[in-house]
Every structure is written in C-alpha cells, then in structure tokens.
Amino acid sequence: MDALLANGEILIDLALLTMLVSVAFVMVRSRHLFVIVMLSGIYSLLSAAFFVSLDAVDVAFTEAAVGAGVSTVLMLGAMLLTVRREKPTRTGRTPVAILVVTLVGSALIYATFDMPPYGDGASPANSYMGEVYIDRAAKEIAVPNVVTAVLASYRGFDTLGETMVIFTAGLGVILLLGAGSVRGGKAVKDKPDGETPS
Amino acid sequence: MMFGVATAAILVGMMLALVRAFAGPTLYDRVLAASSFGTKTVILIGLMGYLNGRPDFLDIAVLYALLNFASTIAILKFFRHRTLSVSLDRPGTDAPIFEERDTA
Numbered sequence: 474m475d476a477l478l479a480n481g482e483i484l485i486d487l488a489l490l491t492m493l494v495s496v497a498f499v500m501v502r503s504r505h506l507f508v509i510v511m512l513s514g515i516y517s518l519l520s521a522a523f524f525v526s527l528d529a530v531d532v533a534f535t536e537a538a539v540g541a542g543v544s545t546v547l548m549l550g551a552m553l554l555t556v557r558r559e560k561p562t563r564t565g566r567t568p569v570a571i572l573v574v575t576l577v578g579s580a581l582i583y584a585t586f587d588m589p590p591y592g593d594g595a596s597p598a599n600s601y602m603g604e605v606y607i608d609r610a611a612k613e614i615a616v617p618n619v620v621t622a623v624l625a626s627y628r629g630f631d632t633l634g635e636t637m638v639i640f641t642a643g644l645g646v647i648l649l650l651g652a653g654s655v656r657g658g659k660a661v662k663d664k665p666d667g668e669t670p671s
Numbered sequence: 672m673m674f675g676v677a678t679a680a681i682l683v684g685m686m687l688a689l690v691r692a693f694a695g696p697t698l699y700d701r702v703l704a705a706s707s708f709g710t711k712t713v714i715l716i717g718l719m720g721y722l723n724g725r726p727d728f729l730d731i732a733v734l735y736a737l738l739n740f741a742s743t744i745a746i747l748k749f750f751r752h753r754t755l756s757v758s759l760d761r762p763g764t765d766a767p768i769f770e771e772r773d774t775a
Binding site: 482496512514537549 | 685689693695698701702715719722731735738739745746749
C-alpha cells in the first residue's frame with residue numbers, strides 16, 4: 474500500500490510537471506499577449522499545486538496569491554498600455570544561442586548527478602542547522618509548523634527587516650506612480666504654462 | 672483508492688481545460704479555461720490532502736477558491752472597463768476592448 478501511495482504521488486508530480494512544461498512551451502511560442510497572460514496565471518496555479526504536493530504549503534500560497542492573483546491583473550493592466558500582439562522576431566536560428574543553451578543545460582543535468590537522493594536524511598540540507606531546528610522547535614516554540622517557527626521566531630529580526638524593505642519598496646512605487654494611476658493608466662495632461670493648476 | 676481515482680479524473684480534467692486554453696479560439700474561452708483550471712487546482716489540493724491522510728490543507732484549498740473567484744472577476748472587469756476602479760453595478764456601456772477572436 475505504501476509503495477502504491479508513493480507511486481501515486483510520483484504520478485501526480487509527473488502529470489503536473491508535464492502540464493507545466495507544455496504551458497511554458499505554448500507561452501514561448503505564442504505571440505498574442507493576452508494568451509500569454511492567461512497562460513501565466515495557469516502556470517502559477519500549476520506550480521502552486523506542485524508546491525503543495527511537495528509539502529511547501531507556504532510557498533504554494535504565496536505563489537497562488539502573487540502569481541495567479543495579483544500579477545495576472547498587473548500584467549493585464551500593463552498590456553492595456555501597449556499593443557495586443559508581440560512583434561514578430563527574426564525567424565533565423567542563431568547557432569551560437571542553441572550551442573550555449575545546450576551546453577548550459579547539459580552542465581545543469583550533469584550537476585544533478587551530485588545531488589543527494591530525494592528525502593535523504595543525511596543530505597547537507599537535512600543535517601546541520603535543519604536538524605537542530607527540527608529537534609528544538611517543538612520544545613522551544615510551541616508552533617506545530619517548523620517553517621513558521623524558523624521564519625517568525627528564530628529569524629524574527631530577519632523577517633522584520635524583509636517586511637520593512639518590502640513596505641518601503643511599496644511606498645516608493647506608490648509615490649513614483651501616484652495612487653491615481655489605478656485609473657487604467659490614463660494619461661495625465663500637464664496644464665499649459667501660465668495657467669495655475671486647479 | 673477512491674481518492675486515487677478521483678485525483679486521476681481531476682488530472683485528466685485539468686489537461687482538457689489546458690487544451691481549451693491553448694486552442695482558444697476566442698479570448699473568453701481562455702478566461703473560462705483559466706477559471707475552471709483554478710477550480711480544478713482547488714479540488715486537486717483537497718484530494719492530495721486526503722490521499723496523504725492529512726486533510727489539513729483544506730482551508731488552503733478554500734482560500735484558493737476565493738482567490739480564483741476574485742481574479743476572474745478582476746480579469747472580466749478589465750475586459751469591460753479597461754480599469755479596476757469602477758463599481759461593478761455600473762451598466763457596461765463601453766464596447767469590449769478586445770477583439771472577439773484572435774488569430775494566434
């Protein structure tokens with residue numbers, strides 16, 4: 474039964490990853506910007522489901538909220554300010570680019586041979602600090618989720634700093650764009666010289 | 672076993688929705704495909720929780736459903752009004768800004 478369960482999980486992961494790759498291919502091939510925006514929403518939903526299948530629920534939730542929710546709307550808004558269709562590029566294939574992509578890809582695949590097996594307890598990621606956190610989090614901090622304990626308690630100041638940085642960046646964007654640009658990016662005309670702005 | 676069969680069926684349904692999103696032909700087909708794909712993701716997440724014997728992720732699935740609904744409404748508002756800062760009960764006087772059929 475356990476073996477069947479493990480196989481089932483692998484099959485789900487395989488199906489999700491196959492769909493991810495096909496969505497990515499269609500996104501690359503398509504020239505219609507609206508199609509690309511919708512497909513990128515589907516892409517982030519798929520990767521959120523894949524993250525849940527990998528037990529990374531917090532990452533999955535961020536991906537669904539940011540990727541499928543906000544960024545789809547932001548990209549639609551950006552698309553309204555530009556043309557609907559990507560300009561056709563040169564169809565000629567550049568051999569140098571294909572060579573570089575092949576080389577980098579084969580180097581990355583070669584590097585995966587050195588990775589520890591999936592779920593290996595003795596791998597570096599699971600031994601030193603991770604092991605300490607897993608051992609001590611339940612005793613020291615009464616939070617059932619170790620990731621939450623690490624983020625909010627052991628690295629509490631780090632998280633606070635990150636939040637400050639993101640908040641400041643958001644403030645800067647609002648100051649630069651102005652809150653009025655929510656109105657579909659309508660152009661704001663300057664008053665002619667000599668006229669006092671009302 | 673039952674959950675396994677249901678998961679397989681949902682995965683097949685996701686692929687079918689994906690085919691509709693790829694093929695189009697109208698933009699509304701693609702919006703509908705993306706929306707139903709989001710619904711299927713919600714169900715898949717719930718089913719995966721039951722498959723692993725830990726249905727703790729159900730609340731996350733429910734939140735996904737909420738997000739999916741909100742983003743579909745946002746996309747359709749963009750279709751209609753070119754902007755988000757319009758109340759939904761305003762009668763839509765503007766013509767849709769996207770061409771109905773795309774040739775991509």
